[in-house]
Amino acid sequence: MNDQTGPEDIRNKQHRQGRLADSGDFPKVILLDTVSFCNLRCSMCFHKDMKRQRGFMSEALYAKIIAEVAQRNPRARVWLVFFGEPFLLKNRKPSIFDMISHAKQQGLEDVVLNSNANLMDEAASRSLIQSGLDAIYIGLDAFSPEVYAKIRIGGDYARTVANVRALLRLKAECGAQKPAVYVQFVEMDANAHEKEAFVEFWQREGANVKIRPKVSWAGMVEAPNLVLGNEARWPCYWAMQEVVPLVVESP
Ligand code: SF4
Numbered sequence: 001m002n003d004q005t006g007p008e009d010i011r012n013k014q015h016r017q018g019r020l021a022d023s024g025d026f027p028k029v030i031l032l033d034t035v036s037f038c039n040l041r042c043s044m045c046f047h048k049d050m051k052r053q054r055g056f057m058s059e060a061l062y063a064k065i066i067a068e069v070a071q072r073n074p075r076a077r078v079w080l081v082f083f084g085e086p087f088l089l090k091n092r093k094p095s096i097f098d099m100i101s102h103a104k105q106q107g108l109e110d111v112v113l114n115s116n117a118n119l120m121d122e123a124a125s126r127s128l129i130q131s132g133l134d135a136i137y138i139g140l141d142a143f144s145p146e147v148y149a150k151i152r153i154g155g156d157y158a159r160t161v162a163n164v165r166a167l168l169r170l171k172a173e174c175g176a177q178k179p180a181v182y183v184q185f186v187e188m189d190a191n192a193h194e195k196e197a198f199v200e201f202w203q204r205e206g207a208n209v210k211i212r213p214k215v216s217w218a219g220m221v222e223a224p225n226l227v228l229g230n231e232a233r234w235p236c237y238w239a240m241q242e243v244v245p246l247v248v249e250s251p
Helices: 007-016 058-072 097-106 123-131 145-151 156-176 192-203
Strands: 029-031 077-079 108-115 135-139 180-189 208-213
Touching: 058 097, 077 192, 097 108, 108 145, 123 156, 135 156, 145 156, 156 180, 156 192, 180 192
Parallel strands: 029 077, 077 108, 108 135, 135 180, 180 208
Antiparallel strands: none
């Protein structure tokens, strides 16, 4: 695996991915804070220090935002969670599955989730497939229970791996093309030695593997990899292309 990329390679890759293109008058990426809290306390996340109210976005506001995206830019990538865990919504009304189905019925083309998958049991995986979700990004960051326990504090490694494998199996059994399943590995000192084994295992399982560097969340978390003068660092384009409605209405 070669991580050595120069500024020109980075620029070309960003260009190919459309990340340098003008956003026009409507965001290309929208992250909705449908649930404001999480069931884990990961080491590289500042969620544990956040003081904001725990709650959920109202159904009315959610429907209003989806209607506007459908009208203005149905091709925008819409993340249905920002800093929260979507499966905390699996037993609510509307559930996360109802929300995905609604967005797809309104014509949104790229509806995605991120999750730690601890609560993604088999029934949830079936509902995800039926909902029409386009992609799910699952944070794992480890290839052993020991490293997982140090990073994904409060999570259950064995259960999570079983949940992801079950989703991949169910997708294959149903002949479903979607959701695309990504397993994510945020590279840190604590897990760097497991990166190759992680990639090898999950590629063999049929998942897409996403390796990404640690970020500091605007200085809230230590990220010594982000040093000034590091030309291999990707410039952050998030502020130019994304919008994040942070609204918590019901406790
Ligand atoms: S699962 Fe995600 S949101 Fe929750 S604490 Fe971990 S990194 Fe943060």
